[in-house]
Amino acid sequence: MDASTDQIKAGRIDTDNTYYELYQKSVELGTWDAEKLMHKVGFEEDREVWNSLDDNEKEQWARLISYFIDGEHAVAQDARRIMKTVSSPWFDRSIEKEMFASALALEEAKHTQFFDLYLTNVMVDKFPQYELDTRRGGIQIPRTEACGAGEMFERQGTLQAQAADGGDPTDIARAATNYHIGVEGILARGGYFAKNRMMQEAPLKLLNKGFQFISTDEGRHITFGLEVLNELIEKERDGVPAYQGVENAIWEQAVEDIGYITDTAYFITESVGDPLDVDFDELVNRGARLAGDMMFDTLDLDAGSATEFMQAAADAMEDAQGSDYEAVIEKYDHIYSAKMAGD
Amino acid sequence: MTELKDIEGAEFTASDDEIDDAIEEAADDLGMPPEKVEEEVAYILDSGTGRANNEGVAGAAASDNEDTNNDPRLEALEMYKLRQEL
Amino acid sequence: MSTQEQQFELDDYFPTTAWLTRYQHALDDSQELEDTGEGWGVGWNGDFVFEMLNLPIEERTVNDLPEEVWEALEQGITQLPEDTLETVLEDAPEDVADGIEARDGPLPERAAQELLETKISEAPEKVWPGLRRVMPDIMDDLLTELEENVTDDGTVYAWIGLEDGGCYDTTTMDTLDERDHGFVLTGDFDQWVDLVNGDLDVVEAIMSGKLELDGDMQKILQYSDAALTMTDVASDLDKRFLF
Numbered sequence: 001m002d003a004s005t006d007q008i009k010a011g012r013i014d015t016d017n018t019y020y021e022l023y024q025k026s027v028e029l030g031t032w033d034a035e036k037l038m039h040k041v042g043f044e045e046d047r048e049v050w051n052s053l054d055d056n057e058k059e060q061w062a063r064l065i066s067y068f069i070d071g072e073h074a075v076a077q078d079a080r081r082i083m084k085t086v087s088s089p090w091f092d093r094s095i096e097k098e099m100f101a102s103a104l105a106l107e108e109a110k111h112t113q114f115f116d117l118y119l120t121n122v123m124v125d126k127f128p129q130y131e132l133d134t135r136r137g138g139i140q141i142p143r144t145e146a147c148g149a150g151e152m153f154e155r156q157g158t159l160q161a162q163a164a165d166g167g168d169p170t171d172i173a174r175a176a177t178n179y180h181i182g183v184e185g186i187l188a189r190g191g192y193f194a195k196n197r198m199m200q201e202a203p204l205k206l207l208n209k210g211f212q213f214i215s216t217d218e219g220r221h222i223t224f225g226l227e228v229l230n231e232l233i234e235k236e237r238d239g240v241p242a243y244q245g246v247e248n249a250i251w252e253q254a255v256e257d258i259g260y261i262t263d264t265a266y267f268i269t270e271s272v273g274d275p276l277d278v279d280f281d282e283l284v285n286r287g288a289r290l291a292g293d294m295m296f297d298t299l300d301l302d303a304g305s306a307t308e309f310m311q312a313a314a315d316a317m318e319d320a321q322g323s324d325y326e327a328v329i330e331k332y333d334h335i336y337s338a339k340m341a342g343d
Numbered sequence: 344m345t346e347l348k349d350i351e352g353a354e355f356t357a358s359d360d361e362i363d364d365a366i367e368e369a370a371d372d373l374g375m376p377p378e379k380v381e382e383e384v385a386y387i388l389d390s391g392t393g394r395a396n397n398e399g400v401a402g403a404a405a406s407d408n409e410d411t412n413n414d415p416r417l418e419a420l421e422m423y424k425l426r427q428e429l
Numbered sequence: 430m431s432t433q434e435q436q437f438e439l440d441d442y443f444p445t446t447a448w449l450t451r452y453q454h455a456l457d458d459s460q461e462l463e464d465t466g467e468g469w470g471v472g473w474n475g476d477f478v479f480e481m482l483n484l485p486i487e488e489r490t491v492n493d494l495p496e497e498v499w500e501a502l503e504q505g506i507t508q509l510p511e512d513t514l515e516t517v518l519e520d521a522p523e524d525v526a527d528g529i530e531a532r533d534g535p536l537p538e539r540a541a542q543e544l545l546e547t548k549i550s551e552a553p554e555k556v557w558p559g560l561r562r563v564m565p566d567i568m569d570d571l572l573t574e575l576e577e578n579v580t581d582d583g584t585v586y587a588w589i590g591l592e593d594g595g596c597y598d599t600t601t602m603d604t605l606d607e608r609d610h611g612f613v614l615t616g617d618f619d620q621w622v623d624l625v626n627g628d629l630d631v632v633e634a635i636m637s638g639k640l641e642l643d644g645d646m647q648k649i650l651q652y653s654d655a656a657l658t659m660t661d662v663a664s665d666l667d668k669r670f671l672f
């Protein structure tokens with residue numbers, strides 16, 4: 001039987017390590033097969049519901065799914081940098097962290113795959129253009145480019161590269177904050193909150209199952225990220241010179257990211273009239289709670305003030321209210337078409 | 344790791360007995376020890392943190408799953424059963 | 430200085446309607462709120478409800494109230510001439526009379542102990558009119574407050590009328606929806622104590638789930654400085670906590 005509760009004795013691998021636990025759980029829970037899921041549940045019910053939606057409702061889903069597919073694509077792309085960063089001398093060079101990072105890489109690739117398959121087989125009418133890979137000179141989907149998420153994913157690439165390519169602990173802290181707190185911990189989890197609401201009105205069963213598997217994987221990624229950040233913070237608190245400034249870096253990055261996230265929240269709700277009743281206020285409230293849990297509870301940060309953080313969200317909201325997203329989408333539609341044509 | 348019934352941070356509607364029964368039954372079907380199933384379900388919900396922070400599962404089910412009555416633990420168990428088929 | 434020698438008025442005690450009125454005036458007089466709250470609630474409902482949950486009215490007894498309150502009650506009873514006390518006790522509810530009967534010692538002490546060990550939640554109904562007349566005023570007033578402004582499940586709904594940097598009215602309510610409001614801030618009484626003491630940052634409390642906010646987040650975020658002013662004003666006011 002493959003499911004005994006008995007722990008098997010290990011040699012060089014530290015099985016008491018939290019990173020090992022996360023890795024092992026990734027093996028047990030995170031190795032689901034996206035293709036099998038599609039076969040098992042099928043597209044039929046989802047297509048039926050999708051086709052029954054009016055254009056505005058489809059648009060709301062499309063805005064959410066755009067940032068998920070581009071986001072998963074971006075985190076999958078940066079996963080290799082995380083593998084490199086956690087094996088740097090700033091950590092204890094433990095194999096367990098690398099083991100988990102490799103699982104994370106697989107999972108992010110699979111998440112990208114899930115959304116790619118889903119989009120192609122269900123939502124394709126709302127995505128006449130989405131095939132371009134940013135690696136092959138493409139850009140993100142116009143909807144992603146139009147909102148804060150697009151900017152955030154680009155920023156993520158820069159921060160992850162800085163951290164992996166000889167970055168110091170503050171660079172690593174910034175990158176991990178952006179990726180695990182910002183993108184996974186608030187932007188994605190806020191997205192799950194939104195999808196839960198939208199599913200009430202438009203139950204896309206297969207999509208929901210996919211989201212459930214994905215959010216379960218993401219939970220481990222977030223625990224991992226917070227664990228990594230905690231290690232850095234502890235070194236700073238112990239007075240190790242090279243780690244000074246870590247808390248501040250985390251805080252600054254979180255404040256920067258909440259702007260992108262708030263803009264995205266507005267983009268997927270109010271700006272499209274919120275036809276599937278997500279409720280922007282409650283989404284922001286939820287995001288604030290998630291941020292508070294991670295930054296004040298888990299990390300016990302005292303580098304900045306909650307008011308400063310929420311003020312950054314307020315500023316972004318004010319900007320969002322004045323944004324003409326449709327015009328930006330249109331602009332990027334043209335750019336996208338040009339890129340597709342090979343210019 | 345946190346015990347399933349000690350997890351905080353979500354509204355649980357099912358009783359502990361209902362949870363135990365559902366776990367037993369699933370373990371039987373899957374040919375696994377109930378403790379292992381319970382451990383996996385707990386991990387789905389809290390990712391080792393002790394709080395049900397898996398928004399995608401703990402938040403609410405899409406209305407397609409009436410059996411779980413919106414108890415996130417039962418929803419997570421359903422998900423785990425499906426996962427074992429994938 | 431011992432608290433026994435100090436005199437407190439009803440509006441010193443938190444959470445009472447009288448204290449809330451003092452808070453109203455302090456808010457209305459605050460220059461800072463005039464600045465940070467300018468435009469708040471203009472053209473929309475900016476009124477707040479502070480929902481304070483789980484006041485420990487079941488867990489605590491009368492002698493858990495601030496010292497000066499229960500000491501005054503104890504003295505009031507023990508200093509009554511014995512025959513007056515007996516007359517007063519004639520009207521006591523049956524369970525109170527039985528309780529006094531079952532104790533040992535001189536009558537005044539037994540009577541005082543019985544009342545001091547009464548649960549707060551039961552105090553208003555166990556204290557009969559005859560006793561109220563011989564009780565210190567502060568105790569009588571507090572019992573009225575508990576009776577009228579704390580719900581049976583230990584909740585206080587404090588309504589704060591806010592507009593354009595000022596506070597135009599306050600009151601307590603029996604239910605959440607007794608008066609129109611734009612926002613509700615909800616939390617356990619303990620958190621409220623920390624908040625009005627200035628030990629809890631209101632925005633951080635919302636972010637960490639210690640307090641829950643219901644209402645237009647955009648407005649709250651735009652006016653987060655005003656929210657901080659409101660808690661600053663509360664923490665600057667003198668107060669004695671009933672619990």
Ligand SMILES: [Fe+2]
Pocket residue numbers: 072075107108111214218
């Ligand atoms: Fe992912």
Ligand SMILES: [Fe+2]
Pocket residue numbers: 075108184217218221
């Ligand atoms: Fe992830």
